[in-house]
Amino acid sequence: MARTSARILRLLSLLEARAEWGGDDLATRLEVSPRTLRRDVDTLRELGYPVEAIKGPGGGYRLGAGSRLPPLVLDDDQAIAIAVALQTAPATVAGIDDAVARALTTLRQVMPARLRAASEDLDLTTLRNYWEFSAPPIDVATLRAVGAAIRTQHVLRFDYLAPEPTLDGPAGDHELRPPRRVEPHHLLVWAGRWYLVAYDLDDRAWTVLRVERIRHREPPGPSFVRRALPDEDLGRYVRERADRGDTAAQWPCVGSAVLELPATLVARWAPGGSVVEDLADGRCRLVVGAWSWAGVAGLYVTFDTQLYDVQPPELAAALRQVAARFGGAHLTDAGGAPPPAPPRRSPRRRGGGSAGSGTR
Structure with a gap:
């Protein structure tokens, strides 16, 4: 029975791997007779798999679409x-x-x-964001290594790729920073990007790292005892970190400006895929993108603060255009009557004659 079950599972795997199979080819691959193959096909059909017969010389089989979900076989x-x-x-x-x-x-x-x-x-926290987008790919081996270090509470040793954000597109060339040693505590996904919340043993401080930039080293370090987390709400902690290592997303238009707001506040409310740089003195630089320059300008307007060092010129022009457009808007106090509608022009008749003149 065990051998028969294994053979049926292999038959299912073969049917999933190719659109159509000849009957003789399938029997040869399974090392069975055509009669045994037909019995195995009937067994799959009883389990709910829609195996269709193909007419023609020699006949064959293919896996069709069924009316109910059969048992799944996954590697x-x-x-x-x-x-x-x-x-x-x-x-x-x-x-x-x-x-x-x-x-x-x-x-x-x-x-x-x-x-x-x-x-x-890989027990992680996933935070939703309206600005989710395609993120850099993560190596499966790295993801498993990080997840295993979290579960077994072993120090993670790795090299870290340093980003070089630009306004002209995605991050530029990367360079490996000196090896790091951290106590990994939690994985989190926000706006399509993977973050690791960890305690840096060299800096003796909590940090947030981008997982796709980690190049882990073998073997892992010694075990550690879990520390009290820096914030009960790790989602909030990651969102408010201006130094979480983000680079500007690949939007058609990407701009930069200095805001008279602290980095922690701007990082919390900035859309995913933006970059917040702490400039001290309660100011920060925000790099953000959108589909159009008007869209980028609108994002800066939402922070309702003074802007400095606006780049590039296209963004400055968009901000001036927004200011002019809304500066001329008809506004009323709460409860006030709307402004009168502009006078309508009388329609002109063909031929230039006035109404009632009898001119044709």
């Missing part, structure tokens, strides 16, 4: 990928959070112990 990488996708799925449908949680629980219940541990290593 190790597929299982981990689904577990990560479920945890980072955007909650744009009402009530989907509960379904996602149940699906993740179901998947972990049937996982082998080694895969369950790997998926639980």
